[in-house]
Amino acid sequence: MxxxxxxxxxxxxxxxxxxxxxxxxxxxxxxxxxxxxxxxxxxxxxxxxxxxxxxxxxxxxxxxxxxxxxxxxxxxxxxxxxxxxxxxxxxxxxxxxxxxxxxxxxxxxxxxxxxxxxxxxxEKFVDNGPFRAHRLTIPYEDTTLPGWFLAPEHATAGALRPTLVVINGSDGCVSDQWSSAARGALLRGYNVVLYDGPGQQSMLFDHDVPFRPDWEAVQTPVTAVVLQQEGVDPDRLALYGISQAGYWVPRSLAYEHRYAAAVADPGVVDVSSSWLEHLPKSLRAELEAGEQEKFDRNMAIGMKMSKDTKQQWDWRSRPYGTSGFYETYKAVEQYRITPEIAALIGTPILITSPEQEQFWPGQADKLASLSGDKTEVVEFTAAEGASWHCQPMGRGLTEQRMFDWLDEMLA
CATH class of the missing domain: 1.20.1440.110 (acylaminoacyl peptidase)
Incomplete structure (x- = not known):
């Protein structure tokens, strides 16, 4: 190289x-x-x-x-x-x-x-890792979601502990959730709950269940199961979401009010903005005008001209469960935090805002302005080695800052 x-x-x-x-x-x-x-x-x-x-x-x-x-x-x-x-x-x-x-x-x-x-x-890591673990079967509509409940290895039996529930992003694997939040939580004495939601990992690949914008329909049954687990303090529930879950976290909190604190890593107000950013003006005009047939035809021509673009489209669109270009864009437009939705949020939120955020720049501050004075934005910079979406090479620093905040909020 x-x-x-x-x-x-x-x-x-x-x-x-x-x-x-x-x-x-x-x-x-x-x-x-x-x-x-x-x-x-x-x-x-x-x-x-x-x-x-x-x-x-x-x-x-x-x-x-x-x-x-x-x-x-x-x-x-x-x-x-x-x-x-x-x-x-x-x-x-x-x-x-x-x-x-x-x-x-x-x-x-x-x-x-x-x-x-x-x-x-x-699963072999879960069976052998330095923690206590058991699997969860979470009722969801006419099916179930797989989950994992992890507790500190030497936790006192019967003692109530803070519990962090983790929402994955659009395409991350469950083992990435260990790195983004679970390990740090366990080291600080928290319980941790991980799960595959609609459109995520096994629910997509094995069951073809797509994303949904109204994530409260997912988070509410998840929370109900979490509260049934031994050692969970109902007054010290926290929610964490990474990448596109920076949208699902505030959306959930608008309707699910049992969480004492939450982290959006990063803050996302409008998922569709990252889709529209590179769309040519002519195609955007067709989309806005509702010219579905013309839009789909021109998008198909563009995909034939670039294998890389087609590959990226297949990867990004698959979890939405849609059948055409126009239909997919219209589906993604539903993933927005409106002022009306934000007004329903009462949970304090820590919002990460990395320098050089490449997918949703500026949306951390926008989410903070919408969701009230209980939110706090924490900046991450290139000088700290923590730039780019979700601070990929600054996860130690991210862990430090978010758990210092959570510890204080859940004290």
Whole structure:
């Protein structure tokens, strides 16, 4: 790999010219803070990966994930539970990279089997990790959602503890939730609840259940199950959401009032803005005018001209459960926090606002202005090593600031 800059400047000048691939590496490096990746494994892997060639990217991460999984199995068989746990977690991370890479392949036939490999590695981590854990089955409409309840390993039986419920983003894997919030919560004596919601991971890949904008219809039954668990203090419930869940958190809080505090990482008011940003003016005009047939035809032409654009569209649109370009854009437009919705929020919210936010710039401050004086915006900067969406390489700093705030709010 030959970059037009010195390797030590990669934080500011990039690991790859391709923004998506560069961001993936930043996320992976940030996972090292929580034991979900190892820097040497990442760097030796990308050293042999050039730009482009989706098949090579998929094959390489799949090979790494399977190798680490094999090492985890060997540790487990020899009775080394903790070594096995952390290796299973790293394997889950790398296998998830392979799952994400399927959209760059000629066929998606590998998605489900590799996803199941990833999920199996995660489940092995749950079985062996340094905490107490049990699975949750959460009633949701005519089906159920899978969840995981984690408690500190040495927690006093019967004692009530603060509990952090985590909402995933649009495409992150469940093992990423360990890194974004669960580990930090457990270290501070919290219980943690993780789950797959509609459109997320197993609910999308295995059951084809799509996203929904009215996330209170999800969070309310989740909260009911959380409150049934031993050791949960009903007066010290907190909610955390990462990436697109920066929209789902405030939306949920407008109607679900049992949470004492929440974190939106980052704040999101209008999900559709990141979709509209790169849409040509002519196509935007067709969308606004309701010219569905014309819009779909012109979008289809554009997709044929760029394989990368088509790949990104398939990845971003899949969870919405829509069948056409126009229909998808109209669906995404429903994901907005209006002043009327924001007026219903009574829960204090900490809102992260990273410098160089590439998807929803400026929306953290807008959410704060809409949701009242109980909200607080915390800035993250490039000088702190915590720029870009969700501060991918500043997760230790993010953890410090958000849990200092949560500890005070839940005291």
């Amino acid at each position: 030959h970059l037009p800059h010195a390797p030590h400047t990669a934080y500011t000048t990039g690991f790859y010219p391709d923004e998506g691939r560069d961001f993936s590496v930043r996320i992976l490096l940030g996972l090292c803070n929580s034991g979900a990746a190892d820097a040497g494994e990442i760097f030796t892997t990308i050293a042999n990966l050039k730009d482009g060639h989706g098949q090579e990217w998929f094959d390489t991460w799949l090979t790494l994930g399977r190798r680490i999984r094999s090492e985890a199995d060997a540790s487990s068989a020899a009775g080394h539970r903790i070594s096995a746990a952390w290796a299973y977690l790293r394997a889950a991370t790398y296998l998830s990279q392979a799952v994400d890479a399927v959209d760059g392949l000629e066929s998606d036939e590998q998605r489900l089997p590799v996803f199941h490999e990833h999920r199996d590695a995660w």
